[in-house]
Amino acid sequence: MLPMMPRNPVRLWAQFARMAIEAQMVIGLRTAGMMGFMAQAPGEPFRMVAEKQAAATEAMFAIAQAAGRGHSAERMMAAALRPYGKRTRANSRRLTKIR
Numbered sequence: 001m002l003p004m005m006p007r008n009p010v011r012l013w014a015q016f017a018r019m020a021i022e023a024q025m026v027i028g029l030r031t032a033g034m035m036g037f038m039a040q041a042p043g044e045p046f047r048m049v050a051e052k053q054a055a056a057t058e059a060m061f062a063i064a065q066a067a068g069r070g071h072s073a074e075r076m077m078a079a080a081l082r083p084y085g086k087r088t089r090a091n092s093r094r095l096t097k098i099r
Contacts, residue, residue: 012074015081022088029095051087058083 030048033040041047062079071079 008074012078012081015078015085019081019085019088022085022092026088026091026095029092033095051091055083055087 029038030040030044032038033044059080059082062082063076066076066079
């Protein structure tokens with residue numbers, strides 16, 4: 001096995017793919033809200049920016065923590081994706097609720 005190749009690339013790919021699909025859905029829903037095609041909470045544009053800063057901070061902390069514990073590159077990447085995935089999942093659920 002190549003040293004840089006993750007042991008289980010399918011799991012990491014699936015985690016990334018799920019987050020990417022949910023992110024695209026959130027982008028579409030927020031765009032529709034900004035264009036007035038659907039109802040949007042008043043603080044949604046601010047939330048959109050603020051949550052990215054928080055997710056980036058969490059991701060950097062998670063990857064540093066995983067690296068400090070001596071985890072593999074795969075586990076470090078998975079740890080870095082987790083904060084983003086958590087937010088995209090929550091946003092897609094929240095934005096798709098029927099009001």
